[in-house]
Amino acid sequence: GAGVSQSPSNKVTEKGKDVELRCDPISGHTALYWYRQSLGQGLEFLIYFQGNSAPDKSGLPSDRFSAERTGGSVSTLTIQRTQQEDSAVYLCASSPLGRGYTEAFFGQGTRLTVV
């Protein structure tokens, strides 16, 4: 499809396990974002990739969270030693960011449940 694709759509994991969430942005989009949507916290920015620039990691809640973007396309968000408070929907978005700002297109998210 032409939209942002995220996998898996649902993930249940045991506390203490590591998880990887994948995002395939829209082809040609240079900017990629990860957000977290959890009850009581709303939508929180996590991390942002733009081209070859160093990512903006200012929203990552702890060092258990990391993300990488390979080849300027696919991104993986990794959560190590998951905790119950990590349960949330993780949303990925991409945009054709050049100079200035353009809208972000969101995927349908990965619902993570830590039990």
Place this chain on the structure above:
Amino acid sequence: AQSVTQPDIHITVSEGASLELRCNYSYGATPYLFWYVQSPGQGLQLLLKYFSGDTLVQGIKGFEAEFKRSQSSFNLRKPSVHWSDAAEYFCAVGASGSGNTGKLIFGQGTTLQVKP
């Protein structure tokens, strides 16, 4: 610090009635403003955006929003609500100017319920 406030957590309107969802932002420079809608089990869909120019912007599905700098507001309106508009609505602000990252600051969301 940048912030977005949506004062109404939950709103119920009758089908066919008008709708206004409030959004106030705190941002030092000229903001880029957005309204997104999220239907159950769906991702976020952009309804409309304001970057510059005309302060009344038209969006999809018959929605419009007005940027009022003096009030730091960007309220969303629709003259006649349809049952399919029941969803959660998010207002967001993005950084503007050179060097911006494009990351969004979201409000807490407003859940819209539509009565038949």
